[in-house]
Amino acid sequence: MAMSGAGLKIVLIWALALAVGGTIAGRAQAVSLEDALVAAYQNSPILLARRAEQRAIDERMAQAVSGWRPTVTGAASYQERHQDSGIGGADSPVNPDVQFNPFRVGATLEQPIYRGGQTLAEMRQAKAEVHQGRANLRAAEQDVLLNTAISFFDVRQDLNVRDLNLNNVNVLRQQLAATEDRYAVGEITRTDVAQAEAALSSAVASFTIAEARLTGSRARYQRYVGMLPANLEAPAGLPPLPASEDDALAIAVERNPFLIAARYGEDASRHFVRRAVGNTLPTVSLEGEFSRTKEPSQFREFTRVRQVMARVSVPFYQAGGASSRVREARQFHNQRRIETLETDREMRKRLRAAWADFVSAQSSITSRRDQVRANEIALEGVRQEVLVGTRTTLDALEEEQRNLDSRVELENAIHDEYAAAYQILSVIGELAPEKLNLGVTSYDPAQNYRKVRYKSFGLGQSADADPLPNADMAPVSTTTPKVSQGSLVTVPTDGLEAEDAVAEAGNQATAIEAAPKAEGTDVYLVQIAAYRTAARADQGWKILSERHGQNLGNRSPDIVSVNLGAKGNYYRLRAGPAANKKEARQLCAALIGQGLNCLVVRP
Structure with a gap:
């Protein structure tokens, strides 16, 4: 169904106003890919949560080390007791209502000497889990940076595609006007006009879809960066990559964080088996006690006890529970070994796929650029042939669509090249702030570990002491003026008034750009x-x-x-x-x- 002339004008005004808004944003200071990555790295709730999780894992070493240390317990008790004593069956007691109020205070100390090797196994397991946690943290950092980069490329791609569709709407609108003029003088038929109207309606629908995709890309960008994208500048170039797929694989085998985490997880499970075996072995401990009991009586005023005791405990039979836990731990270790193999295979698959996508995208870019040049030449030729009557209106419309499609495919190929390059960096473990030269200090998980691994006292600070990142962060390096789209919903449909509305939007854009610089913006x-x-x-x-x-x-x-x-x-x-x-x-x-x-x- 063809769109009415008034409806087309409303849509075109809306599209032009959006273009004005994009022009204003383009005049603002651009946000680079590095700016977006820095903002995500510093403020991502995902990374903040994983860093807190890693600090919790660090405490496992302190808990394991405590197995070497003594435990000291103090206790105090007070008792009020009344006692009657008598002889035989006499109802009257010989010593009625004798009161005893014993008071006892004491302390016990227990020093483990040998726990069947459990303490040493716990320390080794804790250390492996700490390294596993660090690898998982690095994997989370890479995921956040990768998703940030891809969302950055998504926004740029969808913005360019939206602009291409907007330009196509403008071209088809002009073509519809020319077709109507030719129909008015009897040069062509009503069928040609209907074809032009249908093509314009389709272009408007494509523009609407492109705008919706751009909105979704902006939302994903905000998800990782913490702010809506302003004017995203083109990346300076591809990041440095290994020379070949084999070189990339050699790096990935050593540095892929998921593979490193799997290896440390396997190591931790092996020490867990040793812990379980330790439960079946004898234990030796040294116990000391000191107590003083004040219990006034006719024989003594107080009792003082000082004793030291060595205790050896040998488990002869534990109802089958301890041996079952050993078997369970061994199967758990076997599971981790198999998962390490699976992680290695998954890493190799991801690397092959990313490398193939990268090579394919580079080849596609060359072909798409040739296709765009050829389509531009063909389109210009078809337009001339339509004027002389050797081609129909439908031929011109089809060539316009082919030209648009080739340009969109070129944008897709450029997007895929950058996305595949960063996918490769992620797989080989090189997607890190220090590798990307982001100019920001990397988070060092070892700093907290060194602080708490042998810590004996202290409860730490409350979680509320760490302020959370804001949910409405402003852009790091840009302030993007916006032209309200809401005011354009009720634009007039009369031709002259519509043109005045678009001109007014342009005047607003100029006013915003010419606004004086706010005081203090140099700091x-x-x-x-x-x-x-x-x-x-x-x-x-x-x-x-x-x-x-x-x-x-x-x-x-x-x-x-x-x-x-x-x-x-x-x-x-x-x-x-x-x-x-x-x-x-x-x-x-x-x-x-x-x-x-x-x-x-x-x-």
Whole structure:
């Protein structure tokens, strides 16, 4: 069914307004792929959760080491007792209501000497689990960076495809007008006009679909980066890759984080078997006790006990439970061995697929570019032939569609090349901040491990002491003005008024671009938390500045109120000022190294 002229004008105005919005965004400072990766690495809830999980795994070493240490227990008791004594069956007691109030205080100490090798096995298992956790953390970092990069490429691809469809709508609109003019003078038939109208309606539908896909890509980008994409600039080039698939495989065998985690998991399960065997062996311990009991009587005033005892416990029969746990542990170890083999095969499959996609995309780019050049020549020729009557309107419409399709396929091939390149980096374990030269300090899980592995005292800090990242982060390095699309829903359908509406949108764009630079935009701040009240934000600054005085001691707090609509007002706590973006990033990296979350922003 053909679209009416008024309806087409509404859609075209909407499309042109979107193009104006894109032009405004293009004039804003661009966000690079590196900016997006840094924001995701520093503020991803996925990584923050996995880092907390790794810090919990670090405690297993401290728990295992405790098997070497003594346990000391203190106890105190007080008893109130009344006692009557008599002779024979006499009802009256000889010593009525004698009261005893014994009071006892003491301490016991138990020192394990030998636990059947369990303590040593627990330490080795804990160490293997710590290394396994670090590999899993690195795998999570790579997944987040990979998904961030792919979502970055998705947004750029879908934006370019949307613009191609928008341009196609404009071209077909002009072609429809020319077709109607030729029909008015009797040069062509009504069939040609209907074909042009149908082609324009199809182009508008394709544009709508492309816009919806772009919205989905932006949402996925926000999922990993924490902010909506502004103007994403083209990547500087492909990342460095191994020279061949065999070279990539050799690197992956040594560095793939999933394979490393599987190997350490297998190692941990082997020590778990040794722990289970230790439950069937004798144990030796040394016990000491000191107690003093105050129990006034006619014989003594108090009793004091001091004793040391060596205890040897030999399990002769444990109802079959201990031996069953040994068999269970051995099968669990066998499972981990098989899973390591499966992980290796999965890694090889992913690498082959990614390398094949990369080679295919590179070849496709060359072919698609040749196809685009050929289609442009063919399209221009068909248009000329239509004018002289040797080609029909349908021929021109079909050639327009082929030209659009080839351009879209070229965008897809470029997207696939970058996506496959980063897939390869992920498989070989090279998708890391230090490998990508992101200019941000990598999180070091060994720092917490060294702090807690032999720790004997202390309960640690509450989880509430670590502020969570904001759900509404602003872009790191860009502020994107937007033209409201809502005001364009009720645009007038009269031709002259419609053109005025589009011109007004362009005037708004110019006004936004010419707006004076906000005062203070040459400095940067580091946002570290968000609170519901200004008082809590001020209190949070006092706590954080005391705890992280080395980095925040010479900084001043900046508390700003932000209205989040239905969520209410929040107060963002920011530290600063920093003289430039590099200094702000260094401060943020130092705070992340101390377990804080942060974001580089402008005032």
